[in-house]
Amino acid sequence: MDKLKLGIIGFGTVGTGVYKTLQNVKEVEVVKIAVKNINKPRQVDLPTSMLTDNPYEIINNPSIDVVVELIGGVNPAKEYIETAIKNGKHIVTANKELLAKFGEELFNLAEEYNRVILYEAAIAGGIPIxxxxxxxxxxxxxxxxxxxxxxxxxxxxxxxxxxxxxxxxxxxxxxxxxxxxxxxxxxxxxxxxxxxxxxxxxxxxxxxxxxxxxxxxxxxxxxxxxxxxxxxxxxxxxxxxxxxxxxxxxxxxxxxxxxxxxxxxxxxxxxxxxxxxxxxxxxxxxxxxxxGAGEFPTASSVVGDILAIQAEFGKTDYMLPMMRCHHHSKANPVKIEDTFNKYYISITAPNAIGVIAMIGTICANKNISLSSILQKGVSEDNTADITVITERCREKLIREVVAELKDCTVNSIIRVAEGG
Ligand SMILES: NC(=O)c1ccc[n+]([C@@H]2O[C@H](COP(=O)([O-])OP(=O)(O)OC[C@H]3O[C@@H](n4cnc5c(N)ncnc54)[C@H](OP(=O)(O)O)[C@@H]3O)[C@@H](O)[C@H]2O)c1
Structure with a gap:
């Protein structure tokens, strides 16, 4: 059986965990590992010929099938991945920032070159999602x-x-x-x-x-x-x-x-x-x-992706069709002020008669129902600590309520999750 040949770029927390985990995986061979500082002490003994500080020794190596990018950040990871795809490599990455910022561009490139990018570790580390x-x-x-x-x-x-x-x-x-x-x-x-x-x-x-x-x-x-x-x-x-x-x-x-x-x-x-x-x-x-993170949980996801590629490698020209990302249509974004939420509001108010009624009236005038309103004692400075939980309402209206609470200090506003 031909082993799947890997190059790993990045040998920190995740890269080291991936290498250690792969020691028990006979279908895969790590050919080369690229790091930034070749003189840094490593947790595992590696043959000296395996380490390089030039990632292009991986990216341009025709014997390598899969590039595993584990350095993080946008630059130079993006350029490494792009060149590797153009050189015919499949990609496994844990790089959430790069995918969030340039996912569409990278997935399109992978599609053009008929390669896959797998990224289980980038979202929730060890949780398969x-x-x-x-x-x-x-x-x-x-x-x-x-x-x-x-x-x-x-x-x-x-x-x-x-x-x-x-x-x-x-x-x-x-x-x-x-x-x-x-x-x-x-x-x-x-x-x-x-x-x-x-x-x-x-x-x-x-x-x-x-x-x-x-x-x-x-x-x-x-x-x-x-x-x-x-x-x-x-x-x-x-x-x-x-x-x-x-x-x-x-x-x-x-x-x-x-x-x-x-x-x-x-x-x-x-x-x-x-x-x-x-x-x-x-x-x-x-x-x-x-x-959601850590050396071995994250390695679990990276190695799972590597083995998904290994299972099909050489058997088909169009690998892992279900794992590809063709999402070209764009959702209509909802602005935060137009969202509907329940709110927790912590207010410090002057300890005057009718202050709770005043808060209730400001909310009622905007059709905001309150599910609870709680006053805790009176402080030495004669202020009252009031906590309000609203029913579901538009965020824009909550901002208007806060603007109208002129004599009060609004300490915090936190949205409340619905549905248990
Ligand atoms: N840590 C986690 O638990 C976790 C969980 C999920 C996802 N991730 C993601 O996994 C990726 C790696 O994270 P990490 O925690 O393993 O990072 P890390 O411990 O900081 O390791 C980064 C590695 O990349 C190498 N590197 C940096 N720039 C390089 C360059 N230009 N060329 C070659 N090598 C370079 C570093 O080399 P030196 O060793 O020589 O400095 C180091 O080995 C990131 O995208 C991160 O967001 C991490």
Whole structure:
């Protein structure tokens, strides 16, 4: 049996996990590994001839069948992948940023050269989600996804909840433990989750979602007081990547903190675990959860993709047709101000008679019903701490309500997930 020949570009956390996992896979041979700094100590012993700091020794090597791109970022990964495709290689990648920003261009190029790009590891790390959607769920009309797609932010929110600690304190602890990067922006501002939901919703809805139409808000403004109040009211706060599409192809895709009912599955996804809840017909509702990152979980997805190619390699001219990405039609983006949500609003108001009635009237004038309104004691500075949960209403109206609450301080507004 001819072995499938691989070149791996990038030998960090994921690349190393892939190499170690492939030691038990006899159908595949790693021919060459490219890194940035060839002198860096490595976790595994490699024959010196296997390492290079010139990725073109892989990309231009005619004996290599598959290029596994594991360096991340747009440049130079995009150029490496493009040249590799033009040189006849199939691609396996874990690069969510590149796919979210240039997926359409890259998939078109792969199609032109009759090659495939597989990327299971790019979305939710070790959780199998892309291949299931493309294959066994292919007969479904998927209309909704709600997902926890970033382990760092889920870790921070879980610790804030369990320890009653502030965002800043938990972030520092997460950085000390290696769960958050020194510059955490990509995670805590929701970029990473936005990249993932862009590609995931494109695949699930079979229509292209553009990254620039994905609304994004991170977790940096979530306060420990909001965590405590959410708990009292029967909720947890999670960074949710959410996507819905209606029958007219209007797609509402976004990433932001949400109150989720303690009765929901997502409320129980803690620390670095990820989860994807999918609603569709005829399947109904399913939730897949598991490790969204890490050396071996991510390697599991990368190696699965490599073996999917290996299983068909040399047997057909047009490989893995179900895994290809032909989504050229574009969804109509729904602007965040036109979306409908329930809202949690935390307000500090002057302790005057009728203040609750005043808040109720401002909402009622805009046809916004309140599902609860809660006042907790009066502070020494004679202000009242009021928490409101609204019924479903248009976001634009909530912004108008906030503008009218002139004598009050609005501490936070967090959208509330619907449907358990
Ligand atoms: N880590 C995870 O748990 C995880 C989960 C899901 C997806 N991903 C994705 O997987 C990819 C890799 O992540 P990672 O965590 O393994 O990254 P990493 O640990 O930072 O490793 C990156 C590797 O790429 C090499 N590299 C960087 N620029 C290069 C260049 N221009 N040419 C050749 N090699 C270059 C580095 O070389 P040196 O070793 O010499 O510095 C290093 O080996 C990213 O797209 C990431 O988003 C990661």
């Amino acid at each position: 892309i291949m299931p959607i493309k294959t066994i769920l292919a007969g479904n009309k998927i209309t909704k996804i709600q997902a926890i797609l970033n382990g760092t932010t889920n870790y921070i929110l879980t610790k804030m909840d369990s320890d009653g600690a502030s965002y800043e304190d938990v972030l520092k602890e997460a950085q000390d433990l290696g769960y958050a990067e020194t510059d955490p922006t990509g995670d805590v501002e929701g970029f990473d989750a936005a990249y993932k939901i862009t590609t995931l919703s494109t695949i699930a809805f079979k229509t292209r979602i553009k990254l620039e139409n994905v609304y994004r808000e991170g977790i940096t403004k979530v306060r420990k007081e909001d965590m405590a109040k959410a708990n009292e009211l029967g909720y947890k706060i999670k960074l949710i990547a959410s996507a819905t599409i209606d029958e007219n192809n209007n797609a509402d895709v976004r990433v932001h903190p949400m109150l989720v009912s303690k009765n929901s599955m997502l409320a129980h996804i803690d620390y670095v675990t990820n989860a994807v809840a999918i609603s569709g017909h005829p399947i109904g509702n399913i939730v897949l959860s598991g490790p």
